[in-house]
Amino acid sequence: GIQVEQSPPDLILQEGANSTLRCNFSDSVNNLQWFHQNPWGQLINLFYIPSGTKQNGRLSATTVATERYSLLYISSSQTTDSGVYFCAVGRTNDMRFGAGTRLTVKP
Amino acid sequence: DAGVIQSPRHEVTEMGQEVTLRCKLISGHNSLFWYRQTMMRGLELLIYFNNNVPIDDSGMPEDRFSAKMPNASFSTLKIQPSEPRDSAVYFCASSLHPYGYTFGSGTRLTVV
Numbered sequence: 001g002i003q004v005e006q007s008p009p010d011l012i013l014q015e016g017a018n019s020t021l022r023c024n025f026s027d028s029v030n031n032l033q034w035f036h037q038n039p040w041g042q043l044i045n046l047f048y049i050p051s052g053t054k055q056n057g058r059l060s061a062t063t064v065a066t067e068r069y070s071l072l073y074i075s076s077s078q079t080t081d082s083g084v085y086f087c088a089v090g091r092t093n094d095m096r097f098g099a100g101t102r103l104t105v106k107p
Numbered sequence: 108d109a110g111v112i113q114s115p116r117h118e119v120t121e122m123g124q125e126v127t128l129r130c131k132l133i134s135g136h137n138s139l140f141w142y143r144q145t146m147m148r149g150l151e152l153l154i155y156f157n158n159n160v161p162i163d164d165s166g167m168p169e170d171r172f173s174a175k176m177p178n179a180s181f182s183t184l185k186i187q188p189s190e191p192r193d194s195a196v197y198f199c200a201s202s203l204h205p206y207g208y209t210f211g212s213g214t215r216l217t218v219v
Contacts, residue, residue, distance in 0.1 A: 043210040
């Protein structure tokens, strides 16, 4: 099956800093989605982005499908951004998850 | 829309008992996915359905697990008999391809 690698595994930031999270995958995909799992365990959809670039407020994402990676950018981080960020990918309707990047934003 | 609704939110049961987890899809979505999350294995896909039909159940750990989708809006995941190693958070998600998943809040299962 498709292998999904996320980096870095852990990231600690001061409030206001910017960050880039990366997702590499081992095969061509038709589906790619970024999620944020908040400290209460909820999985929140951030972007559905099998290709191209999208922005939503302080967050943006870019997927370069031909090179098999996606990037999630967080600007001006806030403490509420803390949690685990997951990338999920798939060739068909189902998706496989990476191990996630645990982000801690300190005040 | 109320989103994907899972019940119960928490379940504590004794080893050997039957456990049934429930999931209500978002209206109009035609795909349903069951995932399990543990510290050791992360988020694993157990089974998914398209238009009420099971497509891939290769992630179901063993015969003690079964899933059904009796209609277009509802699904159950059953574990019988339950074992302590089944303790995990179970999520369901629904989608209307190609718009990505929406997850429910999960069921935290503890088998003692």
